[in-house]
Amino acid sequence: MIDLFSLEFWIGIGFIIDLVLLGLLLTLSRRINRLAPGRSSRQIPDEPPSFQSGLISEINAQSTRKAEDIIEMLQPLVQESKNTAQSFESQIKEKKEIISKLNDALDNRIININLLLSRADALHGKIDARLKSQQREQWQPRPSMPATDSTSQNRALNDQQNEILDLYHQGTDVQTIASTLNLPKGEVQLVVDLKAKLMAMEQTR
Numbered sequence: 001m002i003d004l005f006s007l008e009f010w011i012g013i014g015f016i017i018d019l020v021l022l023g024l025l026l027t028l029s030r031r032i033n034r035l036a037p038g039r040s041s042r043q044i045p046d047e048p049p050s051f052q053s054g055l056i057s058e059i060n061a062q063s064t065r066k067a068e069d070i071i072e073m074l075q076p077l078v079q080e081s082k083n084t085a086q087s088f089e090s091q092i093k094e095k096k097e098i099i100s101k102l103n104d105a106l107d108n109r110i111i112n113i114n115l116l117l118s119r120a121d122a123l124h125g126k127i128d129a130r131l132k133s134q135q136r137e138q139w140q141p142r143p144s145m146p147a148t149d150s151t152s153q154n155r156a157l158n159d160q161q162n163e164i165l166d167l168y169h170q171g172t173d174v175q176t177i178a179s180t181l182n183l184p185k186g187e188v189q190l191v192v193d194l195k196a197k198l199m200a201m202e203q204t205r
Helices: 007-043 049-139 150-169 174-181 185-204
Strands: none
Touching (some): 007 049, 150 174, 150 185, 174 185
């Protein structure tokens, strides 16, 4: 099927118009040729054949000029139709180019979005793995202290408690004590609280 706005369509229309005009011209010429002998014989029966031939030639020339005038009048319409067809064809090509560029840009954007999503998924997986690793490290049991005699162990604990209490009595806060002695804050807080309770109990006796 030929597109309504294609260049071939309008060229075909112009060609058909030319054929129609040519057919009209031939038909008109034949009719004039058929009518001219009878008309001339009725109006001027005594004229010689040469005069009749000249009259027929003049009539043919007039009909040809009229046909040419008609063709000349219709020629701008044919040219305008061709120009319109070319303009439509140019607009259609331009629209196709714009649509093609938009499709390419959309494809590139979709690819970029997919790449970003893929990278985000990979980064999310790495973050999850790191968080799980950190959680395992936090919940991992501490290595047990080497087996020592109770006396040495108690002495070490006592020294540790004394260091905690000395720093606490000097006005050092629990967080600073834990950082200084490299101990968990909970253990430092436990030593301080137990010492305060014991001192309170001794004062009430």
